[in-house]
Amino acid sequence: MFKKVSTVFILGLCTVFSAQQIRPSKSSEIYRELKTLKQLPKVLYLAAHPDDENTGLLSWLINDQNVETGYLSLTRGDGGQNLLGTEQGAALGLIRTHELLEARKLDGAQQFFTRAIDFGFSKNTTDTFKQWDADSITADVVWIIRQFRPDVIICRFPPTAAAGHGQHAASAVVAEKAFKLAGDKTAFPDQLKYVNVWQPKRILWNTFRFGSNNTTAENQLKVTVGQYDAQLGMGYGELAGLSRSLHKSQGAGTQSLAGIKTEYFSHVAGEPAKTNLFDGVSKTWTSQGNADIDRSLDQIISTFNFNNPDLSLPALFSLRKKVLELKDLDLKKDKIKSLDNIILSCAGFMGEVVTNQAEAVAGDHYNFRLNLISRAENPVVLENVKWLNTSESFNRKLSKDSLITIQHDIQIPADAALTEPYWLAKPAVNAATFSVPNDTVVGLPEAESPLTILLGLKIGSEKFQVNLPLSFKKLDPVRGDVVEALRIVPALELKFTQPLYLVKENEDLPVSLNVKVNSNKQFSNGKINLVYNGQNLGVADVKSLNGKDTTIEYLIPKAKLASVKSNQLQLDANFVADGITYNKKQILIQYPHLPSLQYFAPATVAVMKGDIQSKVKKVGYVQGAGDFIPEFLRIAGVQVDVLKDEDFYGSINESANGSQNKLSQYDAIVLGVRANNTEKKLSRWMPFLWSYVKGGGNLVMQYNTNQDTTVEQLGMYNFTIANKRVTEENAEVKFLNPNHKLLNFPNKITANDFNGWVQERGAYFPAQWDAAYEPLFEMHDTGEEPLQGSTLYAKYGKGNFIYTPLAFFRQLPAGNVGAARLFLNFLSAQKN
Numbered sequence: 001m002f003k004k005v006s007t008v009f010i011l012g013l014c015t016v017f018s019a020q021q022i023r024p025s026k027s028s029e030i031y032r033e034l035k036t037l038k039q040l041p042k043v044l045y046l047a048a049h050p051d052d053e054n055t056g057l058l059s060w061l062i063n064d065q066n067v068e069t070g071y072l073s074l075t076r077g078d079g080g081q082n083l084l085g086t087e088q089g090a091a092l093g094l095i096r097t098h099e100l101l102e103a104r105k106l107d108g109a110q111q112f113f114t115r116a117i118d119f120g121f122s123k124n125t126t127d128t129f130k131q132w133d134a135d136s137i138t139a140d141v142v143w144i145i146r147q148f149r150p151d152v153i154i155c156r157f158p159p160t161a162a163a164g165h166g167q168h169a170a171s172a173v174v175a176e177k178a179f180k181l182a183g184d185k186t187a188f189p190d191q192l193k194y195v196n197v198w199q200p201k202r203i204l205w206n207t208f209r210f211g212s213n214n215t216t217a218e219n220q221l222k223v224t225v226g227q228y229d230a231q232l233g234m235g236y237g238e239l240a241g242l243s244r245s246l247h248k249s250q251g252a253g254t255q256s257l258a259g260i261k262t263e264y265f266s267h268v269a270g271e272p273a274k275t276n277l278f279d280g281v282s283k284t285w286t287s288q289g290n291a292d293i294d295r296s297l298d299q300i301i302s303t304f305n306f307n308n309p310d311l312s313l314p315a316l317f318s319l320r321k322k323v324l325e326l327k328d329l330d331l332k333k334d335k336i337k338s339l340d341n342i343i344l345s346c347a348g349f350m351g352e353v354v355t356n357q358a359e360a361v362a363g364d365h366y367n368f369r370l371n372l373i374s375r376a377e378n379p380v381v382l383e384n385v386k387w388l389n390t391s392e393s394f395n396r397k398l399s400k401d402s403l404i405t406i407q408h409d410i411q412i413p414a415d416a417a418l419t420e421p422y423w424l425a426k427p428a429v430n431a432a433t434f435s436v437p438n439d440t441v442v443g444l445p446e447a448e449s450p451l452t453i454l455l456g457l458k459i460g461s462e463k464f465q466v467n468l469p470l471s472f473k474k475l476d477p478v479r480g481d482v483v484e485a486l487r488i489v490p491a492l493e494l495k496f497t498q499p500l501y502l503v504k505e506n507e508d509l510p511v512s513l514n515v516k517v518n519s520n521k522q523f524s525n526g527k528i529n530l531v532y533n534g535q536n537l538g539v540a541d542v543k544s545l546n547g548k549d550t551t552i553e554y555l556i557p558k559a560k561l562a563s564v565k566s567n568q569l570q571l572d573a574n575f576v577a578d579g580i581t582y583n584k585k586q587i588l589i590q591y592p593h594l595p596s597l598q599y600f601a602p603a604t605v606a607v608m609k610g611d612i613q614s615k616v617k618k619v620g621y622v623q624g625a626g627d628f629i630p631e632f633l634r635i636a637g638v639q640v641d642v643l644k645d646e647d648f649y650g651s652i653n654e655s656a657n658g659s660q661n662k663l664s665q666y667d668a669i670v671l672g673v674r675a676n677n678t679e680k681k682l683s684r685w686m687p688f689l690w691s692y693v694k695g696g697g698n699l700v701m702q703y704n705t706n707q708d709t710t711v712e713q714l715g716m717y718n719f720t721i722a723n724k725r726v727t728e729e730n731a732e733v734k735f736l737n738p739n740h741k742l743l744n745f746p747n748k749i750t751a752n753d754f755n756g757w758v759q760e761r762g763a764y765f766p767a768q769w770d771a772a773y774e775p776l777f778e779m780h781d782t783g784e785e786p787l788q789g790s791t792l793y794a795k796y797g798k799g800n801f802i803y804t805p806l807a808f809f810r811q812l813p814a815g816n817v818g819a820a821r822l823f824l825n826f827l828s829a830q831k832n
Contacts, residue, residue, distance in 0.1 A: 024345040027306040028231040035066040044150035048171040050077040050096040055240035060225035062108040070110035079118035083251040085626040114140035120759040122166030131432035141178035146195040153203040202270035216264040309346040310376035348375025354473035362416040370406040374398040386454040420599035495585035496605035503609035519545035526577030567610035606815030613746035615828040616667035624672025627809040668698040668827040676704040694797030698830035703805030722767035734778040753818025762806040765789030
């Protein structure tokens with residue numbers, strides 16, 4: 001670990017700032033930053049996933065105690081479910097990373113991550129550390145501790161079963177181990193090229209009440225939080241609710257609760273705390289022999305003018321000189337960065353360098369506008385600008401509240417890297433660990449942009465350097481000004497027009513595959529190749545590409561695919577021109593609450609082939625949380641209608657019977673994953689669905705949770721859902737009735753159909769059910785009792801009802817043929 005270096009720390013008379021757009025903080029925020037500058041303690045809160053953090057405690061620590069606080073989430077939440085769309089895996093982790101960053105903008109905490117991948121639910125630490133490398137993750141946590149230098153570490157979870165999740169418990173195991181090693185010079189010595197050892201004072205467990213699970217006790221350390229803050233106009237519990245509600249992909253909307261509450265803490269290691277979290281911690285500058293800094297800050301805070309923060313600039317410059325004299329280089333670097341941000345805000349400085357293009361290609365030229373303004377009486381002076389590779393002197397005063405704009409043509413360096421998250425730029429080490437290009441970026445939520453211009457500023461008698469990343473700016477008619485990072489894209493991108501293809505044995509036609517090519521510059525000629533396992537299956541000559549999307553169709557003789565023994569294969573596409581091979585597809589994620597997110601993956605597609613039979617022509621679908629199944633069914637040749645209110649009620653003159661007849665057109669109706677948690681009209685629709693089944697319909701319901709439900713009784717006969725699951729994707733599956741029609745028509749289901757499943761077998765299995773239900777399978781994780789709730793079948797009237805919490809929503813996007821055969825059997829039940 002820590003063998004490559006690219007990080008440079010700039011100390012002394014100049015400090016480098018980096019942000020998408022430099023904007024001054026509000027006066028109330030500057031005031032809080034000044035009070036935080038006066039406090040020396042730091043807190044690191046540590047857990048496993050996005051939304052594990054106690055936002056109420058974070059908000060109190062930052063805004064009431066004015067203590068610099070960070071949240072370390074071991075993972076980016078890659079293994080969870082998505083209530084917004086169909087993104088899973090790496091794409092979901094990217095969404096949740098930025099939801100955390102949006103939350104941190106509200107509560108004020110910093111955000112950190114390790115390289116650990118959320119591989120899905122695990123039941124204990126033994127299961128977790130079969131996937132995660134404990135030493136590697138511990139090294140990452142030690143690195144973050146040594147960089148951030150917290151005095152107190154707080155765990156959200158214990159290392160026991162009370163954590164409720166193996167990754168939760170593992171986070172506590174890793175935290176305690178890292179706490180003990182961070183101050184040890186013999187532990188991870190390669191890190192010491194860049195950071196010094198650091199020993200926090202203590203590590204605590206923030207005990208909790210989650211439902212009926214109460215781990216608090218009156219003999220534990222207690223802290224009162226949630227107080228009202230007049231500068232915020234709300235209490236810290238209310239702020240916490242707003243912050244946590246930004247975890248939108250998890251449906252983690254949280255009430256903003258007013259009023260105080262008590263947080264409890266149990267000692268884990270280090271020096272025990274007797275009266276408060278910071279017992280024995282050096283809290284003030286005076287305690288470290290720098291009483292003059294304390295006095296200066298007291299004076300600045302007491303005289304701070306909320307209407308004219310620039311009046312504090314002379315005192316801030318004087319304070320800056322004192323901080324620069326500190327012998328503790330780590331403390332000096334840390335506090336100078338905070339102080340300089342305060343100075344820029346007090347000067348009312350705004351800076352951005354923007355273009356009208358959202359995307360750019362390496363080597364091309366673009367026109368940029370450098371917009372600068374200051375609101376201080378004493379002018380800020382722009383001394384010089386470094387435009388990537390050229391420098392220009394200005395010595396220009398920024399008159400108070402007068403915007404200046406400087407136009408400049410900038411060539412993107414020919415070797416500029418594609419814009420994508422650093423943890424996705426290289427293939428993962430394995431299913432549980434990201435690979436990063438440079439060990440020193442470990443911990444960062446995202447890497448700083450390498451494409452920045454450097455401003456040389458003079459404020460008063462002090463010189464500053466400010467980094468401004470190249471950005472894209474547009475006026476959105478709904479959102480107003482939108483400023484985002486300029487995204488570097490390849491000169492050419494290509495992707496298959498479908499996420500997967502289905503090749504059935506009984507079809508003799510050639511397989512048609514389409515590749516969409518998006519060229520971002522002119523190409524006079526080239527070749528597109530379709531490749532499987534090094535074998536070229538097809539070549540298409542392309543004479544001209546001029547920036548428009550072009551779709552290339554390949555007709556692959558079925559015999560070529562039939563010769564491949566595997567029933568699941570991956571095809572690759574690439575474009576070759578002028579000796580350069582292009583083989584990337586862009587994954588662009590855009591949601592209103594997030595900036596545009598981009599990464600790249602190989603231009604591949606999964607092909608499912610084999611004996612895949614279906615007897616359904618038309619399916620109604622009740623949309624749940626975002627999943628891929630409607631698209632899969634369309635690829636399989638099934639017409640899918642997403643059902644709306646009018647499909648149940650019909651026109652105003654239609655009777656209930658008329659509406660029922662409208663539903664009867666469907667061979668099957670499917671409820672999407674967590675439909676009972678997301679579709680609030682389901683309680684009105686369920687009687688119609690039950691009538692549909694009774695009259696001869698086939699209703700297939702996928703998994704739901706017990707949280708925020710719409711309907712109390714999901715089935716015609718009662719069953720209760722529990723948090724029972726099988727997390728081992730290769731767990732043995734026992735067929736309880738091999739002759740059951742769902743296992744024999746139209747596909748004969750065998751144990752082989754459960755091979756190659758990903759992440760899990762299923763979750764939220766029913767725990768109890770009416771005798772009218774027949775369970776189809778028995779399965780369990782190692783060492784646990786057998787579970788029979790993975791699929792329940794019942795005959796009702798003339799029709800069929802199937803409840804299946806098996807993870808089809810994960811298996812079908814992965815191209816698993818066995819899962820497809822089983823799911824199509826469920827849909828075909830009424831045809832048997």
